Amino acid sequence: MEQVRGHPEILPGFRWYDIPLEDCSIRTAIGGYGPPLLLLHGHPQTHLTWHKVAPVLAKKFTVIAPDLRGYGDSSKPDGGPGHINYSKRTMALDQIQVMKALGFGHFSIVGHDRGARVAHRMALDHPDAVDSLALLDIAPTATMYARTDMEFARRYFWWFFLIQPYPLPERLIAGDPDFFLDQHIERQIKNSDAVDPLVLQEYRRCFANPATRHAICEDYRAAASIDLIHDAIDKDKRIQVPLLILWGAKGTVGALYDVLETWADKASDVRGHAIDCGHSPQEEAPDQLLNALKSFL
Incomplete structure (x- = not known):
């Protein structure tokens, strides 16, 4: 495990490592002390x-924040047959191995967007x-x-374009990678000026890499193929640990679904509520998110 230069100007007090796994390495930021808490981005x-x-969170937890495989400064392995190397099962195993490498056999998870889908699979495969x-x-x-309909396809067109x-x-x-990235974020962020310019600059830097863009497509291709196969096989499995669902009151998920209803048959103990934001509570409404996590964790 090699310590590398990270972004202390953005995440003060954190340390960065490249954690080697069997077919990739995972860039990981670590900070704080206390029970382990894994944060998975989208x-x-x-x-x-x-x-x-x-x-x-690092004031009460040991916070582990990795880049998912294919994203950020983590490795971008080949997609493999049937996009298996970007299945949520494979991406979930990455994080289990990362946490084991850090000495953590069990932990809590907060996942957003793609990271939340990886976390869902982790709870099924590694309860x-x-x-x-x-x-x-x-x-x-x-x-x-x-439940795809015209409104969902219009709002989430990349679910059908990237696959x-x-x-x-x-x-x-x-x-024009910057244009595509900026448009994607602007469509989903509902609270203006929520994305820090330094962070947006990092998103652009990573997205400028053709290997990152290909890996992202492989992630979505897996979601529309092998992930659905895994989900069908496990359709009767339930998340057994406490599950908190939070969603943006101004976002697509909250507008198109009864969110708690969609999770009612996926977990034994589910609760949650909307937050006054769009798709990214951690950037748009951090105080509301922290309050919800404090009472839950």
Whole structure:
């Protein structure tokens, strides 16, 4: 495990490591002391999306904030047959191995967007490792695909664009990566000026890498294929640990779904509520998110 230079100007008090796994390495920020808390980011962000809440959480927890495989400064392995290397099962195993490398056999998780989908799979595949689970602004993947209608397709067009066969989305995005990234974020952020310019600069730096953009497409291709197979096989499994669902009152998930209803048959103990924001509570409404997590964790 190699310590590397990170972003102390964005995440003060944290340390950064590249943690080697079997087929990739995972860039990971670590800070604080106390029970372990794993923070998993979404698309198109990196672990820096947590910069408004991680230092506060680090006062009571050992906070571990990795870049998912394919994202940020983590490795970008080949997608493999059937996009298996970006299945949520594979991405979940990454995080189990990261936490084991750090000496943590069980821990709590807060996941946003893609990271929340990885966290959902972790709770199913590795129930003994997960103490509690908070998922931000998602409904279950299989539910969202099954209930697709015109409004969902219009709002979440990238769910259908990024899954197109290689190299169509990769080549089209390559024409103006900053524009695509900025438009994606602007569509989802409802509280103006929520994204720190330094953090946005890091998002752009990582998204400028063609390997990152390809990995992101592989992540979404897996979600529309092998992940649905895994979900169908496990349709009767339930999350056994306490589950907190938080969503943006101004976002698509809250507008199109009864969010708690979508999770009612996925978990044994589920609760949650809306937060006054769009898709990214950790950037748009950090104080509200922290209050919710404080009472839950």
